[in-house]
Amino acid sequence: MKKERISNNVIRRLPMYLRKLDDLIYHGIDRISSGELGKQMGLTPSQIRQDFSYFGEFGQQGYGYRVAELREQMARILGMNKGYTVAIVGVGNLGHALMQNFGFEEQGFRLVAAFDQSSEIIGKVISGVPVYDSDELVDWLKQHPTDIVVLTVPRSIAKSMAETIANCGVRGIWNFTNTELGLDKSDVRVENIHFSDSLLTLGYFLAEQDNSETDKK
Amino acid sequence: MKKERISNNVIRRLPMYLRKLDDLIYHGIDRISSGELGKQMGLTPSQIRQDFSYFGEFGQQGYGYRVAELREQMARILGMNKGYTVAIVGVGNLGHALMQNFGFEEQGFRLVAAFDQSSEIIGKVISGVPVYDSDELVDWLKQHPTDIVVLTVPRSIAKSMAETIANCGVRGIWNFTNTELGLDKSDVRVENIHFSDSLLTLGYFLAEQDNSETDKK
């Protein structure tokens, strides 16, 4: 096990390993080698062993990895057993969808509150989680130390909202607003889900295909 | 302009440039240098010029880049002016949210139809888009050549649905099902939005922070 700084590429592969391991467990497979895992995931065995080695020695020579054990290690590394608390800010369609379908619990997170401006929804309880008035957000965060805020507000108020939240001691923001929040000075970690970046990447590949077909003619 | 294969890293930065350029236009800035752009985006000027150079010569020595023109180039590269057609399969909370809030039109895509199994929602029109019965999907796709399918069905039916869709001549799948679709043999491009990967990455950084603080003590 090394003590180097771990690169982003490695970190982004960890949840992929976790998903794959869950899948293996689901299929009743309790042991796997880096060779077989690499084949199934489209990675080289070297890379897989290299990746794991940043965090410890999880395998056994001549045998491979015990799937359940490796899965637990991944879960631990990803903070899934910490029970980080989560609050959702913005209960529009998307916030609503996350509350009802995402399954924070299965990922090891505890969704404890939601906030919105609309009186239509304030006071309701969605998937066991109460929706409070956004006006109470700052007070609430100060009284209830919260690890992560899911930001699902309209783009127009995203930055100011992020600023406010960052000043309440939140440690991470999961940002769905399709905007860079620009909190550089702050020590709040921001993780973005930029829908449009993703769709446009798909658009790039289709356009590229179109172009190369035109070239051929 | 080079004719090398363009790396994924470069491609993933293109939508970021687009967003930044839109932002600059919004703020009335009509000209920018790679130096200034780099400063604002946290990239080196070298990288920016290198990235652009894969696609053409968009700048002017001694002057920089015309924002509007550069924006149009990025949009073109990303296929935004192709009017790619899109159908949504699965109109649960998430599909619903995408239909109502994502704004396919602004990104240059044409959302033309949605499909679901629930009789509760079949026949409705959401944001001007009709919801049809999933049973009609295959026939409909065969009659209406569609570039992209947004997959927002439950995980349990994700793979079989993807298989079906891939056999109908769709060119790209925008996958929200939190599963690898495993269509390797096919020539359908898959772009994943793995919510849980993203949240777990955030979890990793919080856990890492916790650990390093423990170490200090």
Place this chain on the structure above:
DNA sequence: TAGATTGTTAATCGATTAACAATC
């Protein structure tokens, strides 16, 4: 034991950055 497979070190490959001639 013999075969398999790990964890790690060294080699290679690819991506980023620096440098600079070209030129607006």
Place this chain on the structure above:
DNA sequence: TAGATTGTTAATCGATTAACAATC
């Protein structure tokens, strides 16, 4: 013109892959 800034080539840096001794 002089200063600024591009596009591109070369140098550097970092990530991936290969090789292999250790050992289950």
